[in-house]
Amino acid sequence: MEKILVHICCGVDSVYALRKLKEDYPNSQLIGYFYDPNIHPQEEFELRWIETKRVCDQLGIECIKGDYELDKWMEAVKGYENEPERGERCTICHDLRLEKSAQIAKDLGCSKITTVLMMSPKKDFDVLKEVGEKVANKYGLEFLAVDFRKNGGTQIMNKLSKEAQLYHQNYCGCIYGLFSQRKDLDFYPELVSFGKGRLAGSREELLFVKQIRLFAESLGLNCFEEEFNFIGWRLLSSSVKLNNDYIPHRVLPYSTSINGILRASVLDVKENSLILNKNNAEIYLTTDLNEPVLKEPRYITKPVFLIKEEVKVGDKLELQLKTEFNPSMKSQNLYVGNRNTFVDIAVFYSDTDSEGNQGYTLQDICYFIKNNKEKIEKGELLVVVYGSHLIGEIGKRFSTLHTQVFSEA
The missing domain is CATH 3.40.630.10 (Zn peptidases)
Known part of the structure; x- marks a missing residue:
């Protein structure tokens, strides 16, 4: 049986393209090859792989997971960091991925190769066709230049991906494309980890x-x-100084930021809370500094800190806090x-x-x-x-x- 290797970049682009290939080549064996060294960060790579695997499993298509070779990709596109989408950097990226796909196809005894990148409206079909044919000829293969977008293909893809509840990425995957797309932001949420765990909405x-x-x-x-959707909250940075010494503390989720440094004095200590000479923040005493868990949703409040130090009337505090809210997490x-x-x-x-x-x-x-x-x-x-x-x-x-x-x- 003739074997066709299909380079796959993500679940969304493959959900219709693979069905189309099965329909057009009913007597051929399709083999998927997920190879995306351009994807960043690695969590994004894994997300796209999982959705690709789900699509292939549903269609009964074997799929091979390629290595995550980000260093190799970074070296290949060095000097082209500022190229626009669909520019020379993309051509190099296509060449790298299809070259590796052709090598795998040859090793597996395939006679044809193609890529579901041709499904994406963000990619230049003619450039993909040119790169694909050049690479295929080098390895004695035939490149299938299928315009999956024709005859309502894009609409069918969107419908199928919605039905399958596939993760729909909001950027190509390339770090330089992300920089260009998010150039007005102070930082790039896709590239930031706010801790060692799985935070809500992350x-x-x-x-x-x-x-x-x-x-x-x-x-x-x-x-x-x-x-x-919910209003998300992230702790960016915080510090508490008691009488000029930094002390361990926790910040209650949904606390707002402090502008600059808040300096306050302790007027009284009542049970588990401190009475300060300023009402810009609240401080509670606790015996447990494990991260707070909320049993009820909390609305945005003034800064709230938890500490377990012994505090006396007249002690001096310096508080700093920077947080971020996302209304559409x-x-x-x-x-x-x-x-x-x-x-x-x-x-x-x-x-x-x-x-x-x-x-x-x-x-x-x-x-x-x-x-x-x-x-x-x-x-x-x-x-x-x-x-x-x-x-x-x-x-x-x-x-x-x-x-x-x-x-x-």
């Missing part, structure tokens, strides 16, 4: 959910994602099983604190799903992974489930 949280879904679907279980709930016929619910959540604590591991949830596969299949059990749980059980509050029978797993 890419790490989304990747975690997608990994669970891929595992559950590999067992043949039905999955459904429910996306929701997204998270998601994941349902594994039948949402209409379940008898019982096992509840997990996808986020952790910034240190990676107070949450579940991927192994925890996947192990539970595997051990309860039969119950889930029969509709006896629904597994729910709520998003953005630690900042006020946000996911549960946005859930469309009407039956409130919750049992913690």
Whole structure:
């Protein structure tokens, strides 16, 4: 049987393109090859791989995960950092990816190669065709220049990707393209990690959910994602000085920033709180400096600090705090099983604190799903992974489930 190697960049671009190729070449074996050394950061690379794997699994197509060779890509495009989208840097990028794809195709005994990059309206079809044909000829292969966008292909792709609930990236993946696209921002959220964990609404949280879904679907279980928006909050920096010495502290989520340095004196100590000579901030005493977990959503407030030091009347404090709010942050709930016929619910959540604590591991949830596969299949059990749980059980509050029978797993 003739074999065709298909270079794949992401799930969205492949969801229709692979169907089209199966239709046009029914007697050929398609082999997917995910190779994207240009993607940055690596969490973004993994997200696109997982969605590619999901699409290929649904279509019964073998897919090979290429190495993440960012250094190789950076070296190849050196000197072309400021090229615009569809410029010379993109041509070099296409050449690098299709060259490696052709090598793999040759090793696997394929006679033809193509790429789903031809699906993307952000890519130049003629440039891709030229690069593809040049590389294919070098390895004695035929390049299939398929215009997947023709005859409503783009609309079909959007419809299929929505139905499959695929992650839809908002930038090409290239770090230099991202710089150009986000040039008016103070920093690039896609490139920043705010801790070691999976914070509410973060890419790490989304990747975690997608990994669970891929595992559950590999067992043949039905999955459904429910996306929701909320006001996000991030701690950028903070410090507390007591009598000129820095002390350990925590900041309560949804605290607002302090302009400059707030200097205050302690007028009184009442139970678990300090009375300051300024009301610009609040300070509470605690015996536990673990990261605060909110049981209820919190509205934006003045800065709130938690400390565990011994404080006396007359002590001097210096407070600094910088935070960021995002009014359109997204998270998601994941349902594994039948949402209409379940008898019982096992509840997990996808986020952790910034240190990676107070949450579940991927192994925890996947192990539970595997051990309860039969119950889930029969509709006896629904597994729910709520998003953005630690900042006020946000996911549960946005859930469309009407039956409130919750049992913690």
